[in-house]
Amino acid sequence: MSTLTTVEFRPLTIPASVDADDAADFIGMTLARNEIYREIAGDDDDAMTPEQLLPHYQSNPDEIRLIWVVVDAGRIVGRIGVDLPLEGESKNAYWIVELLRSHHGRGIGTAAYALVEDAARAHGRTVLQSWAEHPDAPGTRLEAPTGFGSVPEDRAARFYARHGYTLEQVERKSALDLTASRDAVDRILDSATAAAAGYHVVQWVAPTPDEYLEGYAWAKSRMSTDVPTAAMEFDEETWDAERLKRHDQRYLDGGQTALVTVAVEDATGTVVAFNELVIGRDLTAATHQEDTLVLKEHRGHRLGQLVKTAGLARWRSIAPDSPRVITYNAEENRPMLDINEAIGFVPVSYSGAWKKTID
Structure with missing residues (x-):
C-alpha cells in the first residue's frame, strides 16, 4: 500500500x-x-x-x-x-x-x-502503451507521426511527455444518429449486397453458435495483425473456440447484448469479415460498435459496408430506442472511415495513442 x-x-x-x-x-x-x-x-x-x-x-x-x-x-x-x-x-x-x-x-x-x-x-x-481522450482546445497541437490527425498539447499530453512518452497515433471517436441514418443504411446495404457476389451474411446474438466458433475465432485473431497500428506494438493473438466462449460469456454475465454480423465466403464457408454491436441492459443508452474487420485477402468486395449496414439494420429490432452508435478508428484507417462517413458517422472527439520503451 x-x-x-x-x-x-x-x-x-x-x-x-x-x-x-x-x-x-x-x-x-x-x-x-x-x-x-x-x-x-x-x-x-x-x-x-x-x-x-x-x-x-x-x-x-x-x-x-x-x-x-x-x-x-x-x-x-x-x-x-x-x-x-x-x-x-x-x-x-x-x-x-x-x-x-x-x-x-x-x-x-x-x-x-x-x-x-x-x-x-x-x-x-518493456513496451508501455496508453490511450487518452484529448478534448478539442485552442493552442499548440501535436501531430501524429502517421501524418493523420493531431491532439491539443493539453494536460494529458504534457503528462505523457513529462514521463517520456511519444504520441504515435490518433484515433477518432465517431457517433451515428440511428434515426437519421436509416435511409443511408438501407441504401448502402442494398448496393453492398449486390456487390458482394460470392459472399453471404450470417448474424447471431451472443453466444456464438458452435458451427461458427472456429471461423469467428480465427477472424478475431486477425484484429491484432490486420488493422493500422502505426508504431504501437501488439502481440499476435491466438484465438480458439474456448477463448471465444470466454469472450462471449463476459458479455452475457454482464447482462449485455452483443450482435455479431459476419460475411461468409460461399465457396469455402469461411468467415471473412465481421462487425460487433453491443449494448447493456438499458436499451435507451448508446450502442457501441466494437471490432469490425475484413480479412486482407477478401478486401475490395464492399464487405465492410455489408457487415456494418446489415448489423445496423438488424439492430433496429434489438434496441429500437438506442439513439446512437459510438465507434473508434485510427485516423489513417481511411477505408473504414470512408465507410463510416458514408453511413453517417460524424467525428465526436480524438484520442492519442502513447508509447514508451523502458530498459
Missing part, C-alpha cells in the same frame, strides 16, 4: 458478484470511472454499471489485470490499471491512470504512474 499525504493507492479486490460483502471498492471504482469519463466527454456514452464491468475484471488465462483504487479521505477518486497480455513472450503493458478533476494538480498522477512502471518491470515488460 502506497500513500501520498491523505491519498492511498489500494489494490482492488475483485468480488465474486456486486452483492458480495467485499464489493464496495469495485462499485466505488465503477462510479469514479463513470464520473471521470463524464468530465472528459460531457456525456454518459461510456458509462457502465458495476454488473456490466465486473465480468471483464474476473481473472482469465489471456491476460493479467492489475488495478488499484485511488482513495482520498475514504472516497474513491480514481484508479490505476495495468493489463499484461499473456501471448507468448509478450513485452507489452497497457495502462491507465484516471483521476477526478478535483484531484488534479496534487502530484497524485505522478505517484500513481510509478506503480505502473514498477508493475511493468516486475513482469518483464
Whole structure:
C-alpha cells in the first residue's frame, strides 16, 4: 500500500458478484470511472454499471489485470490499471491512470504512474502503451507521426511527455444518429449486397453458435495483425473456440447484448469479415460498435459496408430506442472511415495513442 499525504493507492479486490460483502471498492471504482469519463466527454456514452464491468475484471488465462483504487479521505477518486497480455513472450503493458478533476494538480498522477512502471518491470515488460481522450482546445497541437490527425498539447499530453512518452497515433471517436441514418443504411446495404457476389451474411446474438466458433475465432485473431497500428506494438493473438466462449460469456454475465454480423465466403464457408454491436441492459443508452474487420485477402468486395449496414439494420429490432452508435478508428484507417462517413458517422472527439520503451 502506497500513500501520498491523505491519498492511498489500494489494490482492488475483485468480488465474486456486486452483492458480495467485499464489493464496495469495485462499485466505488465503477462510479469514479463513470464520473471521470463524464468530465472528459460531457456525456454518459461510456458509462457502465458495476454488473456490466465486473465480468471483464474476473481473472482469465489471456491476460493479467492489475488495478488499484485511488482513495482520498475514504472516497474513491480514481484508479490505476495495468493489463499484461499473456501471448507468448509478450513485452507489452497497457495502462491507465484516471483521476477526478478535483484531484488534479496534487502530484497524485505522478505517484500513481510509478506503480505502473514498477508493475511493468516486475513482469518483464518493456513496451508501455496508453490511450487518452484529448478534448478539442485552442493552442499548440501535436501531430501524429502517421501524418493523420493531431491532439491539443493539453494536460494529458504534457503528462505523457513529462514521463517520456511519444504520441504515435490518433484515433477518432465517431457517433451515428440511428434515426437519421436509416435511409443511408438501407441504401448502402442494398448496393453492398449486390456487390458482394460470392459472399453471404450470417448474424447471431451472443453466444456464438458452435458451427461458427472456429471461423469467428480465427477472424478475431486477425484484429491484432490486420488493422493500422502505426508504431504501437501488439502481440499476435491466438484465438480458439474456448477463448471465444470466454469472450462471449463476459458479455452475457454482464447482462449485455452483443450482435455479431459476419460475411461468409460461399465457396469455402469461411468467415471473412465481421462487425460487433453491443449494448447493456438499458436499451435507451448508446450502442457501441466494437471490432469490425475484413480479412486482407477478401478486401475490395464492399464487405465492410455489408457487415456494418446489415448489423445496423438488424439492430433496429434489438434496441429500437438506442439513439446512437459510438465507434473508434485510427485516423489513417481511411477505408473504414470512408465507410463510416458514408453511413453517417460524424467525428465526436480524438484520442492519442502513447508509447514508451523502458530498459
